[in-house]
Amino acid sequence: MTETEIEAKVLELVADQLGLARAEVSRESDFDKLGDSLDKTELMMAFEDAFDVSIPDETAAGVRTIGDAVALIREHIAAKQAEV
Amino acid sequence: MSKIQRTITLRRVVVTGMGALTDIGLSAPATWAAMKEGKNGVDTITAFHMPEDWPVRFAGQVKGWDPAPLIDFKEQKRMDRFAMMAIGAADEAARDSGFDFKSGDPYRHGVMIGSGVGGILSTEEAHGKLLQGGVRKVSPFTVPRLMVNAAAGQVSIRFNLRGPNCATATACASSGHAIGTAYHAIQRGDADVVLAGGSEAAVGQLCIGTFAAMKALSTRNDTPTIASRPFDKDRDGFVLAEGAAVLVLEDLEHAKARGAHIYAELLGYGVCGDAYHIAAPDEHGSGAFMAMTFALRDAQLNATDVDYINAHGTSTPLGDAAEVSSVKRLFGDHAYKLCMSSTKSMTGHGLGAAGGIESIAAIMAVTENIVPPTINLDNPSEGFDLNFVAKTAQERPVRIALNNTFGFGGHNVSLCFGQFED
Numbered sequence: 001m002t003e004t005e006i007e008a009k010v011l012e013l014v015a016d017q018l019g020l021a022r023a024e025v026s027r028e029s030d031f032d033k034l035g036d037s038l039d040k041t042e043l044m045m046a047f048e049d050a051f052d053v054s055i056p057d058e059t060a061a062g063v064r065t066i067g068d069a070v071a072l073i074r075e076h077i078a079a080k081q082a083e084v
Numbered sequence: 085m086s087k088i089q090r091t092i093t094l095r096r097v098v099v100t101g102m103g104a105l106t107d108i109g110l111s112a113p114a115t116w117a118a119m120k121e122g123k124n125g126v127d128t129i130t131a132f133h134m135p136e137d138w139p140v141r142f143a144g145q146v147k148g149w150d151p152a153p154l155i156d157f158k159e160q161k162r163m164d165r166f167a168m169m170a171i172g173a174a175d176e177a178a179r180d181s182g183f184d185f186k187s188g189d190p191y192r193h194g195v196m197i198g199s200g201v202g203g204i205l206s207t208e209e210a211h212g213k214l215l216q217g218g219v220r221k222v223s224p225f226t227v228p229r230l231m232v233n234a235a236a237g238q239v240s241i242r243f244n245l246r247g248p249n250c251a252t253a254t255a256c257a258s259s260g261h262a263i264g265t266a267y268h269a270i271q272r273g274d275a276d277v278v279l280a281g282g283s284e285a286a287v288g289q290l291c292i293g294t295f296a297a298m299k300a301l302s303t304r305n306d307t308p309t310i311a312s313r314p315f316d317k318d319r320d321g322f323v324l325a326e327g328a329a330v331l332v333l334e335d336l337e338h339a340k341a342r343g344a345h346i347y348a349e350l351l352g353y354g355v356c357g358d359a360y361h362i363a364a365p366d367e368h369g370s371g372a373f374m375a376m377t378f379a380l381r382d383a384q385l386n387a388t389d390v391d392y393i394n395a396h397g398t399s400t401p402l403g404d405a406a407e408v409s410s411v412k413r414l415f416g417d418h419a420y421k422l423c424m425s426s427t428k429s430m431t432g433h434g435l436g437a438a439g440g441i442e443s444i445a446a447i448m449a450v451t452e453n454i455v456p457p458t459i460n461l462d463n464p465s466e467g468f469d470l471n472f473v474a475k476t477a478q479e480r481p482v483r484i485a486l487n488n489t490f491g492f493g494g495h496n497v498s499l500c501f502g503q504f505e506d
Contacts, residue, residue: 019157
């Protein structure tokens with residue numbers, strides 16, 4: 001999965017879960033501005049489901065923007081593939 | 085320190101707005117109109133799959149109500165259906181009152197909204213996910229959804245109510261206590277306007293299954309539309325129902341100053357506990373007797389002043405008998421002059437919402453001088469010889485009406501509403 005594909009999927013999930021138009025979210029969007037901590041927690045769970053990865057809470061705490069999330073998911077996918 | 089001295093002049097409390105979502109109407113006027121027509125709201129459950137081998141497969145469901153115009157997608161995720169329905173009823177009540185909750189001091193505006201089982205649908209859903217996928221699959225919105233006080237909290241946010249804010253949880257008496265607590269707050273001067281009532285959205289497998297396990301529910305699966313039959317000799321338990329109802333209670337002078345329409349006055353609030361059994365009244369209905377006695381004392385009225393009793397009347401064998409017995413003893417000869425109906429015959433039993441829904445019936449009875457009926461009452465039980473307003477509404481003068489609600493746990497509430505006379 002390429003970074004562009006990951007980003008597209010993440011943007012789609014964020015827009016859907018927060019009831020926003022796609023144009024309202026971008027790589028630079030800040031989770032704290034998009035919603036509260038509960039929204040962010042729910043999104044992290046959605047990312048785990050969608051990409052079949054497990055993101056530890058400590059790591060998730062450092063994610064500030066959608067771009068951060070995309071990078072983190074990419075790392076986790078790569079690490080998983082390396083294991084296989 | 086000088087000795088504390090307190091002298092409180094109690095203020096009068098009036099009803100200036102009403103809102104409701106029930107299985108017989110999606111507003112307070114629609115619910116009242118349906119009650120006058122004797123409409124039934126109970127039917128086979130359609131909201132979710134009900135296995136054929138379940139002992140109870142019917143309920144009163146609020147159908148056709150869409151929260152979306154009031155509550156956006158993001159907010160809906162934070163709310164169980166019971167909190168959304170509370171917002172629906174509160175929004176209607178607020179609009180009906182004509183009071184602008186954005187005006188004035190928000191610390192003078194309060195909310196008391198009770199519920200029997202709160203966000204039980206969310207509890208059930210979360211537990212399913214926990215068992216299936218483990219703790220990491222549980223929604224972070226679960227706690228804000230399932231809290232029994234979530235409706236009061238959400239309504240306070242919606243209307244910026246920063247005064248007294250509380251949720252009562254006394255099972256089927258929750259609304260009665262909420263309305264009574266709001267009445268005390270306004271009487272004492274702690275608040276000028278309070279949104280008060282109850283909400284319940286418990287029609288799910290967990291709630292049906294657990295009440296069925298108690299043998300508390302009617303099992304008339306083949307004839308659900310006639311299952312709720314308070315006072316009838318063939319009654320076999322209550323029918324679970326969804327619903328929400330909210331009143332705008334207001335200090336009389338505050339209401340007059342803004343030229344508000346006044347439906348009725350809340351004259352009395354009587355409460356007591358059974359200290360007897362966790363889920364049954366004593367056979368004489370001592371709790372009902374004392375709650376009505378205290379409501380009349382608070383209202384400074386005599387038993388002979390009462391024209392109508394909106395009974396708790398849930399259609400259970402024990403509960404109805406105890407209530408009828410208490411009314412006969414308390415009112416004596418007058419018991420045969422007043423009338424007593426159970427609107428649960430139409431709506432089913434909305435648990436924590438019941439007292440709110442039925443307060444609307446009592447308020448409209450004194451407003452229009454019409455008593456709503458007890459439908460499905462074909463053959464009253466032996467000794468049940470009062471005017472239960474069987475089948476059809478009756479037009480008659482109603483100056484004073486009581487609304488009774490009694491909850492598991494032995495919580496008894498009687499509210500006394502009267503025609504407003506300045």
